[in-house]
Amino acid sequence: RKEVEQDPGPFNVPEGATVAFNCTYSNSASQSFFWYRQDCRKEPKLLMSVYSSGNEDGRFTAQLNRASQYISLLIRDSKLSDSATYLCAVPDSGGGADGLTFGKGTHLIIQP
Amino acid sequence: DAGVIQSPRHEVTEMGQEVTLRCKPISGHNSLFWYRQTMMRGLELLIYFNNNVPIDDSGMPEDRFSAKMPNASFSTLKIQPSEPRDSAVYFCASSLAGYTGYTFGSGTRLTVV
Numbered sequence: 773r774k775e776v777e778q779d780p781g782p783f784n785v786p787e788g789a790t791v792a793f794n795c796t797y798s799n800s801a802s803q804s805f806f807w808y809r810q811d812c813r814k815e816p817k818l819l820m821s822v823y824s825s826g827n828e829d830g831r832f833t834a835q836l837n838r839a840s841q842y843i844s845l846l847i848r849d850s851k852l853s854d855s856a857t858y859l860c861a862v863p864d865s866g867g868g869a870d871g872l873t874f875g876k877g878t879h880l881i882i883q884p
Numbered sequence: 885d886a887g888v889i890q891s892p893r894h895e896v897t898e899m900g901q902e903v904t905l906r907c908k909p910i911s912g913h914n915s916l917f918w919y920r921q922t923m924m925r926g927l928e929l930l931i932y933f934n935n936n937v938p939i940d941d942s943g944m945p946e947d948r949f950s951a952k953m954p955n956a957s958f959s960t961l962k963i964q965p966s967e968p969r970d971s972a973v974y975f976c977a978s979s980l981a982g983y984t985g986y987t988f989g990s991g992t993r994l995t996v997v
Contacts, residue, residue, distance in 0.1 A: 871932050
């Protein structure tokens with residue numbers, strides 16, 4: 773199965789700061805990428821999709837670097853409620869209805 | 885929209901017993917995925933179905949695991965016999981084929997003692 777690697781953290785960040793973390797992938801054929809957020813003892817929830825160079829949604833920006841095969845997630849003006857584990861996911865094939873391979877997640881803690 | 889519904893939420897069973905996990909996908913979604921999550925291995929894809937047909941079961945750990953999808957609104961994952969190393973959270977997810985943004989169910993936390 774394809775490899776997806778993430779720094780497990782934890783990242784301890786003061787409230788209001790900007791934080792970024794990366795995810796590297798091995799499947800060079802992948803055309804789409806995903807960031808999921810998972811709260812403790814809850815299911816993963818889709819945060820952002822990335823289909824080309826990047827995507828922005830409010831305080832969250834996801835970027836794709838195909839040459840180096842990594843995606844990044846940047847969170848600006850971090851809130852206490854951003855504390856969670858962030859999982860990146862990459863399709864096992866180029867895309868479509870195949871399975872996703874998930875990284876093990878990066879644990880983010882926003883401190884007051 | 886009720887989302888993906890899984891049952892039971894928690895299951896504690898003794899080693900050697902049969903365990904059946906259930907999933908109802910979102911209506912209209914034609915892809916269904918079973919994942920297992922542990923601290924050590926993270927989220928692992930066990931099997932997925934497109935239009936009720938199993939497409940890839942290469943992630944199923946061994947013959948003790950089996951999954952079925954008899955219709956578009958129901959799937960089961962069965963473990964027989966169960967072992968302590970099967971203890972994990974089992975998630976079901978569904979999506980529209982061609983759009984891989986999954987919606988996950990709340991999961992079943994399985995403990996085999």
